[in-house]
Amino acid sequence: MSRLAAVVVVAIALLTNVPAAAHGYGKGDIQVRHPWGRATPPGATVGAGYLEIRNNGRTADWLVGAVSPVAERVELHLTTHDGEVMKMREAQRLDVPARQRLALRPGGPHLMLVGLKKPLAKGDRVPLTLRFERAGELTIELEVQAADSRKPHH
Numbered sequence: 001m002s003r004l005a006a007v008v009v010v011a012i013a014l015l016t017n018v019p020a021a022a023h024g025y026g027k028g029d030i031q032v033r034h035p036w037g038r039a040t041p042p043g044a045t046v047g048a049g050y051l052e053i054r055n056n057g058r059t060a061d062w063l064v065g066a067v068s069p070v071a072e073r074v075e076l077h078l079t080t081h082d083g084e085v086m087k088m089r090e091a092q093r094l095d096v097p098a099r100q101r102l103a104l105r106p107g108g109p110h111l112m113l114v115g116l117k118k119p120l121a122k123g124d125r126v127p128l129t130l131r132f133e134r135a136g137e138l139t140i141e142l143e144v145q146a147a148d149s150r151k152p153h154h
Contacts, residue, residue: 023143023152029057030096030135034152037126037142040119047071047120049111049128049142050104050152055096062093063102065131072115074128079108088112093133106150120144 024033035051055061066074076091086107094109096102104110111128113120120126124144129137145153 025138025140027132027138028135029055029059030061030132030138031056032130032138032140035128035140035142036149036152037113037120037144038149039122039124039144039147040116041147042119044119045114045116047113047116048106049074049113049126050106051111051140051142052101052103053096054101055098058098059134060098061096061135062133063096063130064093064133066111066128067131068113068126068128070117070120070126071113072117075112075114077110077112079110096132122146 023035024031025035026032031054033052033054035049037047037049040047049066053063063076065076068074076094077088078091078094080087080089090112091109094102094104102109113126122144126142126144127139128142129139131137143152
């Protein structure tokens, strides 16, 4: 292989891995940063996904759904606190206001992966397609971290 061909192969490999290395994805005015989830115990059929969505545009957008080949379905969830009791409920959409960010995190809004085909293991990269009302579809990967993780590793 010539030196030029080797440089081209390395450049292509680096460019195709930019989203994983940068841990960020974007489409139009929407940017998704630090998508992650926790490892699940053996036999688990549900898992959660977390990330930050930034809307750099002048118009609001809405996360209206998500799909993943590792789960039967992906639900958008809100978490509310009623005194000392934390409750989750499914949402039809999550607002991403103009020029603001929406943090999906433990104890707050999040993605629920329901009907997992196998438990999530530390080190897995889970493909996930987010559906936005205005921006359309954006495919990302959740990085699965340890079961006790509280925030994404940067």
